[in-house]
Amino acid sequence: MIAQSVNYAHSVDEAFLFILIVSVFFLVLITGLIITFIIKYNRKKNPKPTNIHGNLPLEILWTIIPTVLVLIMFWYGWTGYKEITSPPDDSMEIDVTAQMWVWKFTYKNGITSDSLYIPVNRPVKAHLTSLDVNHSFYIPEFRIKKDVIPGRKNFTWFIADKVGKYQILCAEYCGLNHSYMLNKVIVLTADEFSIWMQEKLNEKNNQDTVSADNINNQSVAK
Amino acid sequence: MSSETTHVSYLEYQGRYKGLRGWIFSTDHKRIGIMYLIAATVFFAAGVVFGFLMRLELLYPGKTIVSAQTYNTFFTLHGVIMIFLFVIPGLPAIFGNFFLPILIGAKDVAFPRLNLLSWWLYVIGGALVLLSILLPGGPADTGWTFYIPYSVRTGTNVIFTVFAAFILGFSSILTGINFVTTIHRLRAPGMGWFKMPLFTWSLYATAWIQVLATPIIGITLLLIVVERVFGVGLFDPALGGDPVLFQHLFWIYSHPAVYIMILPAMGVVSEIIPVFAHRTIFGYKFIAFSSLAIAVFGSLVWAHHMFAAGMSDFGQFVFSLLTFLVAIPSAIKVFNWTATLYKGSISLEPPMAFALAFIFLFSIGGLTGVMQGALSVDIHITDTSFIVAHFHYVMFGGTGFGVFAALHYWLPKMFGRMYNKKAAYSAFWFLFIGFNVLYFPMFIMGWLGMPRRYYDYLPEYTIYHQISTVGSWILITGLIIMFTNLYLSLKRGKKVTARNIWGGETLEWQIETPPTYENFEEIPLITEGPYEYKDNDQDILEEKEVV
Ligand SMILES: [Cu+2]
Numbered sequence: 030m031i032a033q034s035v036n037y038a039h040s041v042d043e044a045f046l047f048i049l050i051v052s053v054f055f056l057v058l059i060t061g062l063i064i065t066f067i068i069k070y071n072r073k074k075n076p077k078p079t080n081i082h083g084n085l086p087l088e089i090l091w092t093i094i095p096t097v098l099v100l101i102m103f104w105y106g107w108t109g110y111k112e113i114t115s116p117p118d119d120s121m122e123i124d125v126t127a128q129m130w131v132w133k134f135t136y137k138n139g140i141t142s143d144s145l146y147i148p149v150n151r152p153v154k155a156h157l158t159s160l161d162v163n164h165s166f167y168i169p170e171f172r173i174k175k176d177v178i179p180g181r182k183n184f185t186w187f188i189a190d191k192v193g194k195y196q197i198l199c200a201e202y203c204g205l206n207h208s209y210m211l212n213k214v215i216v217l218t219a220d221e222f223s224i225w226m227q228e229k230l231n232e233k234n235n236q237d238t239v240s241a242d243n244i245n246n247q248s249v250a251k
Numbered sequence: 252m253s254s255e256t257t258h259v260s261y262l263e264y265q266g267r268y269k270g271l272r273g274w275i276f277s278t279d280h281k282r283i284g285i286m287y288l289i290a291a292t293v294f295f296a297a298g299v300v301f302g303f304l305m306r307l308e309l310l311y312p313g314k315t316i317v318s319a320q321t322y323n324t325f326f327t328l329h330g331v332i333m334i335f336l337f338v339i340p341g342l343p344a345i346f347g348n349f350f351l352p353i354l355i356g357a358k359d360v361a362f363p364r365l366n367l368l369s370w371w372l373y374v375i376g377g378a379l380v381l382l383s384i385l386l387p388g389g390p391a392d393t394g395w396t397f398y399i400p401y402s403v404r405t406g407t408n409v410i411f412t413v414f415a416a417f418i419l420g421f422s423s424i425l426t427g428i429n430f431v432t433t434i435h436r437l438r439a440p441g442m443g444w445f446k447m448p449l450f451t452w453s454l455y456a457t458a459w460i461q462v463l464a465t466p467i468i469g470i471t472l473l474l475i476v477v478e479r480v481f482g483v484g485l486f487d488p489a490l491g492g493d494p495v496l497f498q499h500l501f502w503i504y505s506h507p508a509v510y511i512m513i514l515p516a517m518g519v520v521s522e523i524i525p526v527f528a529h530r531t532i533f534g535y536k537f538i539a540f541s542s543l544a545i546a547v548f549g550s551l552v553w554a555h556h557m558f559a560a561g562m563s564d565f566g567q568f569v570f571s572l573l574t575f576l577v578a579i580p581s582a583i584k585v586f587n588w589t590a591t592l593y594k595g596s597i598s599l600e601p602p603m604a605f606a607l608a609f610i611f612l613f614s615i616g617g618l619t620g621v622m623q624g625a626l627s628v629d630i631h632i633t634d635t636s637f638i639v640a641h642f643h644y645v646m647f648g649g650t651g652f653g654v655f656a657a658l659h660y661w662l663p664k665m666f667g668r669m670y671n672k673k674a675a676y677s678a679f680w681f682l683f684i685g686f687n688v689l690y691f692p693m694f695i696m697g698w699l700g701m702p703r704r705y706y707d708y709l710p711e712y713t714i715y716h717q718i719s720t721v722g723s724w725i726l727i728t729g730l731i732i733m734f735t736n737l738y739l740s741l742k743r744g745k746k747v748t749a750r751n752i753w754g755g756e757t758l759e760w761q762i763e764t765p766p767t768y769e770n771f772e773e774i775p776l777i778t779e780g781p782y783e784y785k786d787n788d789q790d791i792l793e794e795k796e797v798v
Contacts (some may be wrong), residue, residue, distance in 0.1 A: 041627045045698075048625060052618035055582075059589055059614055063607060066592035067599065070528070078530040078596035080787050083587075088537050091586045092579060099575035102625050106571060109627025114564070162401040163494060165559060165634060169700025172631040176560045178495060179400060180488030183561040196709070200559075200634040200702040202394050204401055205319055208705035 035171040036188040037112045042172075044105035051098055113173065116186035120154035121147070127157070127164035127177040130206035132197060140229045145197065145214045147189060148222035154186040165201035168214055174200055189216040260667070264768040278363035281766060283370050284349030285665070290370075291345060292734070294336035294377055299730065301329035306689070306723040309716045312708055319706040323392040324407070326704055328384065330395030331412060335419045336377050338650050339508060342515035343461075344373070344426060346657050347454045349665060351430060353759045354448045356439025356777060358769045361432035365425050372422035379415035383408040394704060396505075397472075399486040399497040403479055410479060413472045420469045423511075427461030430454055439758075441777035445536065448757045448781040452539040453518025456546040460507045460514075464550065468504035471497070495560055502553035510549040512646055513613075514542055516653025517584055520606045523660055524588050525782040526755040527603035528595025532782045534587035541580035548577040558629045567626055574624035581617050585610060600753065601675040605656035608683050612648025616641060619694065637697025640690045648686060655682065658737060663747045667765040670740035674732060681729025689722030757781050 033039055069075070123145070124135040134145045147153050157166055157177040164177040166185065175185040189195075199210035217225060261281045268276050274286060305325050308315045317325070348366065352359050360366050384390045391412040393402040402409050434455050438447070447455075474485050475497075484490030486497040525532040532538065554562060554570040562570075588610055597603070619641040623629045632638065663669050693701075696715040701708060708716065751760035762770055779785075 037627075041631055044625050045622065045628045045631075048622045048628065052621065056611075056614055056618060059585060060611055062589050063592060063610065066589070066595070067597055067607075070592065070595050070597050072529075072596045072598040075594070075596050078528065078784070078787050079594040080531040080784055081533060081590075081594065082531055083534040083537070084590075087590070088534055088583070088587075092583060095579055095582045096576075099578055099621065099624075102621065103572055103575045106625025106627050106629070107568060109625075110567065110571075110630065111564075113627060113630060162404060163398055167634070167700070167702065169631070172627075174559045174630050174633060178488075178560065180493065181495065181561060196700065198700065198702050202323075202398070202401070202704040204392070204405065205323065207323075208319070208702075208707040211709075 032170050032191075033172075035173070036190060037109065038170075038172050040109045040112060044102070044109050047105060048102050051102070113185070116154045116184070117152050120152040120186055122154050122156065123147075125155045125157050125166055125177070126160060127166065127199070127203075127210075128160040129162065129204055130199070130210040132166075132199075132210070132212045136226070138226075138230070140226065140233060142229070144212050146222065146225050147214065147216055148219045149189055149192050149216050151219070152186060152188050154184055157183045157185065162203050163201045164199045164203050164210065167198045167200035168195055169198070170195045171214070176201055189214070192216050192218060258763050258767050260763065260765040261768045262666070262765055266768075276367070278359070278367050279768065280348050280352050280359050280363065280366060281665070281770075283366050284345050284347075286370055287340065287344040287348060287373070290374055290377065291337055291341055294332050297381070298329055298332040298337055299727065301325045301332065303723055303727060305329060306720040308706070309708070310720045312710055312713060314707075320389075320392065322706040323704075324384075324390040327391050327394055327412075328380075331380055331391070331416070333646075334395055334508075334512075335416055336373075336380065338512045338646055339419075339423060340373060340426075341512075341650065341654055342519065342657060343430065343454055343457055343511075344370075345654075346450075346519070346661060347426075347430060347515065350661065350759055351433060351451060351454055352437065353762065353766065353770050354451050354757055355434065355437060355442055356758055356771065356775045357433065357437035358771065358774075360429050361436055362429050366429055369422040369425040369429070372418050372425070376415045376419035376422060379418065380412060383411040383415065386411065396501060397475065398501075399475070399478075399492075399494045400488065402475065403487050410476060413475055417469055417472045420465045420472070423461045424465045424469075427458040427465070430458035431462060434458075439774050439777050445539070446777055446780050447539075449521035449532070449535070449538055449542075450515070450518035453514045453521070453542045456542040457511050457514045460511050460546050460550065464504045464507040464511075467500060468508075471500040471504070474500075495557070498557050498560060499554065502556045506553035506556065507546075507550045509642075509645070510545055512650050514545060516609065516613075516650040517542065519653045519657045519660070520588060520609050521584075522755075522757065523602050523606040523656055524591050525784075526660075526753050527600055527606075528592050528597050529754060529784060530591070530595045530782075530787060531780075531784050532587070533590035533593070534583075535780065535782070537583055538587050541583045544580040545577065548573060548580070552577055555624065555629070556633075558626055559633050571624055571626045571629075575621065578617060578621050578624070581613075585614055585617075600659075601670075601672060601679060602656050602660035602753070604676065604679050605652050605659060608679070609649060609652040609656060612644055612652060612686065616644030616646075616648055619644065632697055634703055635697035636693040636701045636703050639703050640693035640697060643690045643693075648690070652682075655679075655733065658733075660753070661759075662737060662740070663744075663752055664759060664764055664766075666741050667747050668740050668744035669747050669752075670736050670744055674736040678729050678733035678736060681725055681732060683729075685722050685724070685726030685729050687722070689719050689726050692716075692719045692722075756783060 126133040135141045159177040159179040166177055167174040171187050173185050175183050193216055195214040197212045308322050386408055388408045391409045392407050477483050478485050484492040486492040486494055521538055552574045555574045692715040696712050701712045747764050
């Protein structure tokens with residue numbers, strides 16, 4: 030199991046675990062029966078086979094039991110999915126822009142960043158846009174993946190519940206450097222996040238003045 | 252028996268043409284089957300080479316043997332070749348052509364010349380794919396899915412490859428029409444629908460998907476050409492099109508195509524198991540109808556490939572639910588096959604070993620498919636190596652092992668030569684172990700977040716990639732042993748003249764080995780089902796009499 034670092038990771042993993050257990054049960058059952066029959070009804074041991082054309086109650090049984098089980102699995106998956114797609118209204122909104130082969134994160138105040146800095150325990154809603162081809166925004170530790178498709182407004186959301194660094198990957202093939210379209214989510218405490226944001230704002234203001242100075246200098250030089 | 256003195260096998264039969272032309276212009280369904288076998292083997296070998304090179308590149312992080320661009324063309328070629336040139340045509344075109352008419356007591360398919368045309372289209376399509384590698388621009392680097400907008404932006408020979416797939420689609424449609432008509436019109440007198448062998452049932456279901464679903468991909472691929480050449484905005488958002496529409500149209504064909512690939516293999520397994528358990532099959536009608544159920548439900552689940560693309564909640568709900576339900580007919584088949592072993596008299600000849608391996612590997616493939624039907628789980632594992640492992644368990648562990656089983660089961664009948672059984676078993680173990688070592692680690696790293704189609708990877712995945720690459724070497728060793736053994740058997744294997752080498756009760760075991768040009772001297776009259784094994788009951792009666 031990989032780290033669960035987001036609010037709904039446990040419900041995804043629970044669904045996965047349930048299906049896994051059922052699957053292993055059936056695989057062991059089938060394989061066990063096949064091996065038992067091979068040994069028990071080997072041609073040497075059992076030279077005289079018995080014809081059995083079928084058994085209706087058995088057919089009904091092994092149709093109904095799997096059907097009930099898959100309906101439970103379906104329900105697990107569906108309710109988990111509802112969670113993944115229902116962000117609260119007070120989410121912090123961030124624009125995610127994908128482009129061959131970089132990510133860019135833009136905050137509501139216009140600040141941009143290559144890595145995704147977010148505060149812990151706060152719902153974040155990411156609006157996904159692509160400037161060129163299809164990409165997919167994937168954070169394995171958050172169990173989220175959403176395609177980023179040009180001309181479409183997709184979004185995803187999450188509440189990171191542990192401070193730390195997590196991998197962002199592009200999961201939809203997008204050409205030459207697809208496997209290098211990586212970055213990080215950096216989950217900070219609320220205080221650390223405001224400090225980071227403040228630094229970014231200062232930096233931006235300085236840059237604005239610097240570039241204004243440059244323009245002035247250039248015009249002086251002329 | 253007069254036939255022993257006069258019969259001439261289809262291999263020696265002298266038609267209008269001699270030599271090579273006697274093959275490439277032959278309308279004999281058996282010769283066409285063998286030409287498909289030869290062509291498909293060549294394409295399979297090419298697909299294996301690209302797969303081998305991909306795994307070699309992934310042995311270490313960073314560059315190992317080739318550049319990222321070359322790697323991207325490798326996985327595209329591997330996918331296109333394996334899917335369009337091997338797995339889709341594989342069983343129906345090779346063994347379906349050869350045995351379908353025989354199994355229903357016919358002398359040929361309904362449209363022999365159309366059959367030859369579909370072989371030609373297949374070879375032309377295949378040649379175009381291989382040609383796209385050599386032409387300037389380089390082979391396509393889009394993946395076999397050709398997702399737009401990338402596929403309209405890349406400078407590689409996409410149009411070429413798409414056109415090849417278009418032609419291959421026609422080959423598939425023509426085979427489908429031919430098989431549906433053959434099964435409806437040419438069954439021997441007395442062969443009602445429920446007296447047909449189960450391989451025939453599976454080919455029937457497959458043929459309907461081929462006829463109904465393939466035109467959709469044909470049109471879609473044409474629309475890509477229209478978009479690229481005339482600049483009509485259909486799928487490309489830059490022209491006002493919708494890229495998700497392309498994905499829908501692509502998967503409306505390509506998901507049913509997955510069932511085109513697996514159903515015939517299920518049919519092969521349904522033939523082999525009763526023969527080597529020497530008893531009647533358990534639940535004949537359930538196996539037959541589950542093929543049809545798979546064909547019907549399988550056509551309604553395509554959008555489960557797009558759960559991360561963004562659909563309405565209603566769409567997600569319905570497609571997830573139907574995906575779970577399509578698992579049921581497959582489960583029914585697996586249970587019935589297992590029950591057929593009960594109280595049988597099992598001999599583990601090579602075809603049986605491959606058929607039982609099929610059940611095991613297909614079960615893993617199917618159950619991991621069920622995991623991806625669950626929406627919340629799929630969001631995490633879609634587009635990772637988990638899905639690569641899943642479909643290789645179905646397509647290779649399933650269909651691939653189905654082809655291997657069919658080869659070991661029917662090749663002696665087709666050529667009248669027996670392979671070396673010891674070599675067949677050692678090939679089997681290399682293949683079975685190599686396969687699992689190659690693909691199982693992909694489940695684990697996929698769950699841990701390793702995306703698919705990655706040229707490079709983060710260091711924490713190295714161990715899984717390395718185990719997987721070693722697995723590819725074991726697997727390929729098995730392939731080399733198997734194909735060498737089968738090839739040598741044709742040259743100098745022990746001659747087989749007995750009609751029924753395995754003790755089967757379907758019609759192919761009642762005619763000459765190898766079959767004559769017209770299969771049957773007299774069209775047989777069918778009075779009972781395909782797997783009756785009445786001798787089992789007779790033994791019991793005799794015993795009672797003795798007592
Ligand atoms: Cu990307």
